[in-house]
Each structure stands twice: as structure tokens, then as C-alpha cells.
Amino acid sequence: MTQTKIPFLFMRGGTSRGPYFNRADLPQDRETLAQVLIAAVGSGHALNIDGIGGGNAVTTKVAMLSQSQDDWADIDYFFAQVSVEDKQVDFKPTCGNILSGVGPAAIEMGLMPATGATTTIKILAVNTGARVIATVQTGPDGVAYVGATAIDGVPGTAAPVQLQFMDTVGGATGAFLPTGNLRDTFNGIEVTCMDVAMPMVIARADAFGLTGYETAAELNENRDFFAAMEAVRIQAGEAMGITDVASSVTPKFGLLAPARDGGTVAARYFMPWTAHPTMAVTGAQCLASCVLTPESVASGLAHLPNENPAKITLEHASGLIDVLVDYEINAGGIVLKSAGLVRTARLLACGDVMVPREIWSAQNENSYTG
Incomplete structure (x- = not known):
């Protein structure tokens, strides 16, 4: 059967997990993109048995990265929440846990260079317009994942990823209190x-x-x-x-x-x-x-x-x-004004995820026969 292979990183970001893609490696139109992500994750089955999802909404999240054209940002972060069972993709929200892995993923993908003991990356969450400054631990070999920071919900410890969120008010509705009322x-x-x-x-x-x-x-x-x-x-x-x-x-x-x-x-x-x-x-x-x-x-x-x-x-x-x-x-x-949190992230795997060619042929060298 002929399939299309798509390069990806498989990462834990905070207490969530999922594939991180270079946006350039995916279809540009939303309808085809949604079908590709559904196939990659395996939405439509409680265990996501035909994809790389984990059978829980925190493990069927997708990050798509690109170099930003925004004057402030270094990286654009486009998020998708893929449902576990009903083959739906929601492009409205963003995810701060998955965002924890955006800085490391950008460096791993070559979209951003490591600059020393720490690397500061300005991220635009394009779904909501929020601006986030991520500080990632780095070194001569790139991203440093080993460290002493623990976060509840994740076993063990890892290197910290510091996040400073700005412009978070009214990103989806345009108002702090969308109904105009405190209650x-x-x-x-x-x-x-x-x-x-x-x-x-x-x-x-x-x-x-x-x-x-x-x-x-x-x-x-x-x-x-x-x-x-x-x-x-x-x-x-x-x-x-x-x-x-x-x-x-x-x-x-x-x-x-x-x-x-x-x-x-x-x-x-x-x-x-x-x-x-x-x-x-x-x-x-x-x-x-x-x-x-x-x-x-x-x-x-x-x-x-x-x-x-x-x-x-x-x-x-x-x-x-x-x-x-x-x-x-x-x-x-x-x-x-802003909100700050400390999270951790870890690269779990990397390679190509396969989707049926009838969903997306890519019309490029990404096709794979197997």
C-alpha cells in the first residue's frame, strides 16, 4: 500500500504529549490538514490503535511550527486538538503544556539556533495571538533535557522550561469578561x-x-x-x-x-x-x-x-x-500584565509518521511504498 510519510518529532510537553511537525511538511488547506492529523493520531478508536495517539485528550494534541513573519516572534506555534474517538479536529484553542515543547522542538528542527547555556525563544501562539517567551536549557549538543525540575503529573525530573505568557487576555473572544459580567x-x-x-x-x-x-x-x-x-x-x-x-x-x-x-x-x-x-x-x-x-x-x-x-x-x-x-x-x-510558569519537556522519538496516500499524496518525495 502506498502511503505518505511526514517527518515529525514525538514529544512530551508538560503533562501532554503528541507529534510536533514543521508546518511546511503538512498540507496548507485546513480540511486536508484535519484529515491528515486524524489519520496520524488514529482518531476514531478509543485506543487510537491505528495511529500514534494515546487514547486520552492529553495525548492527541498536535503542534505545528514555522519561522514567524511577525516582527516580535521567532516561531509561530499552530495548535490542533484532535479528538480521541469522533474524528474531529479543533483549531480554535491553544495548549500551554504542548507549548512547553515548542522551544525545544524549534531547535531540534533547525528553525532556531541554540545560543548557549540557555536559549530564549519568542513564540506566537497563532490560534489565540498570545505571545510567549520560552527559556530553554541548551548546550553544545543542542537541547538539554536532563535536569532536577519536577512537575506533578510527570514521573521523574527534567530540565526546566520557563514560560512567560503575555497578551493572553481576550485572545478568543476579545474581552477579559466576554459576557460583560463578573458573574x-x-x-x-x-x-x-x-x-x-x-x-x-x-x-x-x-x-x-x-x-x-x-x-x-x-x-x-x-x-x-x-x-x-x-x-x-x-x-x-x-x-x-x-x-x-x-x-x-x-x-x-x-x-x-x-x-x-x-x-x-x-x-x-x-x-x-x-x-x-x-x-x-x-x-x-x-x-x-x-x-x-x-x-x-x-x-x-x-x-x-x-x-x-x-x-x-x-x-x-x-x-x-x-x-x-x-x-x-x-x-x-x-x-x-503577564503570567509565568515552569514546565519540562522531553523528546521521546523522531522519524516519519505515515498516512494513507488517498488522504494526502503530498505530490512530493514524501510518498512511501510499503
Whole structure:
């Protein structure tokens, strides 16, 4: 059978994993691109048995990189969320965990040179317009992956990747509070609709009769909760100006509860049709911003730090994640300047992924007969 081979890197970025491609090696039109990514990941089967996905939404993510034409950025990062089972691709959101691997991948692909003990890469997240500065550990042999930094949700330690997020407000909807309100009520559930790094609908866990300390597995088994949450998410998403909410992963959903393990607040994040096993980097920024915003649904849940930038520690389903938020509060509300996080990444494999030629022939030397 004749197939088309596409060069790729297989990387863990933060607590997510997936293929990283050079955008030039993929079809340019979105419809064909979506079909290529579905075939590569193996969407359409719970185990992604006919592709390289891992049977979970955190392992069916795709990063596509190119040298940027933007005056500020070095690298353009185009993200795709491929569904596990229903053969859909969502190009609306971005992913901060996968972004953790963008700097290392850009160097590995030769899109960016290593410059010394550390290499600073300016990344434009083209899905949302966010600007991110990534600092990657490098050396004479290129990217350094070995280090002493641990992140909850990933075994062992690795070299740190420092991320500084800017221009994260209103990337998807154009507004910090897309509905214009600090609080809205849908189906009797009070929520805050917020767009910081990722558009989200945020509620208190007890509004759904939950503690907020449930494991991801316990939440995934609670289908009554998911049905109630999805009804609220769809109504809230439409109020936020987001189209096709029922078939899109945006807005995401988050739950908050008082901290119990030394953090600032307990949080659970949804992708949205399953519970995230840890915490999304983008979602962490939005949830931290909600915690800092007076009169949001988070008000009264946490003892806030007095310093600025403020470290907000979210207790998620697998541990903790720290978000360092540089902000100010004025008469108009909260003004976010930037958010910083530390993640890790690792190159797991590299080579060519095969897709059936009837999906994309590439019309170039990438065809492979086997």
C-alpha cells in the first residue's frame, strides 16, 4: 500500500504529549490538514490503535511550527486538538503544556539556533495571538533535557522550561469578561466567564454538589455531573460569543473549592468532555486570574498573597501547579500584565509518521511504498 510519510518529532510537553511537525511538511488547506492529523493520531478508536495517539485528550494534541513573519516572534506555534474517538479536529484553542515543547522542538528542527547555556525563544501562539517567551536549557549538543525540575503529573525530573505568557487576555473572544459580567447564572449555576489564555466557564464545585477534591476518575464516572456541566457550558459559551460550542472544546470548564493541601485554591479542569488528569497551562492562568479578580465566583475561597507578582498555587487532581501573575487592580477591575510558569519537556522519538496516500499524496518525495 502506498502511503505518505511526514517527518515529525514525538514529544512530551508538560503533562501532554503528541507529534510536533514543521508546518511546511503538512498540507496548507485546513480540511486536508484535519484529515491528515486524524489519520496520524488514529482518531476514531478509543485506543487510537491505528495511529500514534494515546487514547486520552492529553495525548492527541498536535503542534505545528514555522519561522514567524511577525516582527516580535521567532516561531509561530499552530495548535490542533484532535479528538480521541469522533474524528474531529479543533483549531480554535491553544495548549500551554504542548507549548512547553515548542522551544525545544524549534531547535531540534533547525528553525532556531541554540545560543548557549540557555536559549530564549519568542513564540506566537497563532490560534489565540498570545505571545510567549520560552527559556530553554541548551548546550553544545543542542537541547538539554536532563535536569532536577519536577512537575506533578510527570514521573521523574527534567530540565526546566520557563514560560512567560503575555497578551493572553481576550485572545478568543476579545474581552477579559466576554459576557460583560463578573458573574452569570445558567441553569441555576452561578459562573464566571473569563478569557485569559483560554476562554473558560468557572464555577464553584459545591454548586454541582461536588467537593472539588474528587479524582479525575471519580469525576469521569459521574455522568450526571457531566450532563449538567455541558448544558451550562453550551449556554455560557454562546453568551461569550463562541460559535458551535457543542462541537468545540472551547470554552473549557473549571471548578474551584477551598484549598486543603497548602495551595491557594483547589481546582479541577475539564477538556471539556473528560476531566484533565492534571492541569492545563492555559487553564491554570485563567483560573489564577479568576481567583485574583474581586467579586468573581472565586471570591472568598482563598487567602490571596499580598505580593505582586502573586504566586497562585492550584491544587489539581495530580498535585500542584504554580502560576506567577503580574497584575494590578484599578477602578476598571483587574489588569493582567503577564503570567509565568515552569514546565519540562522531553523528546521521546523522531522519524516519519505515515498516512494513507488517498488522504494526502503530498505530490512530493514524501510518498512511501510499503
